[in-house]
Amino acid sequence: MHKRRTSPQRPQKITLSGKNKNTLTPLSVAGFSENDINTLNKSAVSFIIHNLQNQPEEVLVEVWNRGTLVFSDNQAICLPANDSYYWIWDGYGNDDILDTKVLKSPDLLIRLTVRHNESSVVYDCPLNNSAAKVRWLDVRIDRGAYVVDVTLRPSFSYGGMSGQCAAVIAKSYAELEQLAKEGIERFWSRDGRLAQGIGESIITREGEFNVRITADINAEPKMANFKLIDRISARFGRSTSLVLLRRVYYNSGFYSHKLADSGQSANKATVLTSQKFQLTAAHEVGHLILDNFTRFTFRRDYSWSHKGTSTQYTQVALKKYADAQNRRD
Secondary structure, three states: OEOOOOOOOOOEEEEEOOOOOOEOOHHHOOOOOOOOOOOOOOOOEEEEEEEOOOOOEEEEEEEEEOOEEEEEOOOOEEEOOOOEEEEEEOOOOOOOEEEHHHHOOOOEEEEEEEEEOOEEEEEEEEOOOEOOOOOOEEEEEEOOOOEEEEEEOOEEEEEEEEOOOOOOOOOOHHHHHHHHHHHHHHHHOEOOOOOOOOOOOEEEOOEEEEEEEEEOOOOOOOOOEEEEEEEOOOOOOOOEOOOOOOEEEEOHHHHHHHHHHOOOOHHHHHHHHHHHHHHHHHHHHHHHHHHHHOOOOOOOOOOOOOOOOOOOOOOOOOOOOOOOOOOOO
8 A cells, every 4th residue: 555645733743654665565465576585565654753842742543544443552652752753554453454445545544642741632644545556456354364355346348249150149248247257256266266276375474364356347446448258150269458459258159169069068068168268257357467566567578478487478377377386376
């Protein structure tokens, strides 16, 4: 979360500590140009509380959002005259939950309750946070339960039907959208749902977490749009995440003809087509995720090289979606 420098009126002042320390990265997840050991990403943000008075004071620090207490130290700071105190917050509330929707709230603020003798004064310091990378993603981390819930907001629209085949029953847009949603949630989750060790929990500096994905289709703010196309002709339609061409094909005609030639039923063709479509939707959305998170870095090839596992943009990843041998994904 990106934090803008703010401060209340005197006699108390609060500022961010140091340079380039205004980004909170939950779980200290490493950037694409880093590794887990040497990452510079921090899971907390430091503030400096300044006492500009010529007398010592007690300061209680709290975080509030829309009239609700989010976090409190529950213990006042004894701040000497003309002195400063470093206060660190990791974004978690008193319930041990970090929610980026809360962190990005326009009403989120740090409240300083300053006590001197028997009187007290309250200073509210708006935080004005924003997402450092993208706006179409939110994360809720339950540190006590070791669960990360990720809300991803893909954008889909109906691209119509392509080709002709009397033997194939076309899918509605609602059916295609539901399949794409299920594919994203299945293949991007890391909760052990898939077989053979694929998609197991992630390992971080703060422990091992299950990651559950929810695809909130077309909710704002959303990702760049993909057209969902039902291709009912026998010719295979190639999906792509390239700008201006983003589309995902439901290749019903191709698999219907392929399985019919081998004597298999139309029902099996439908099941196979749907499975392939789910995987492809997750794959193409994955390209868009990698494109956005490697922007302005030295890893602009990270997406088209499939996370460094292939050398041509036409190749698929040489490893599985989630590497069972390296779970720091």
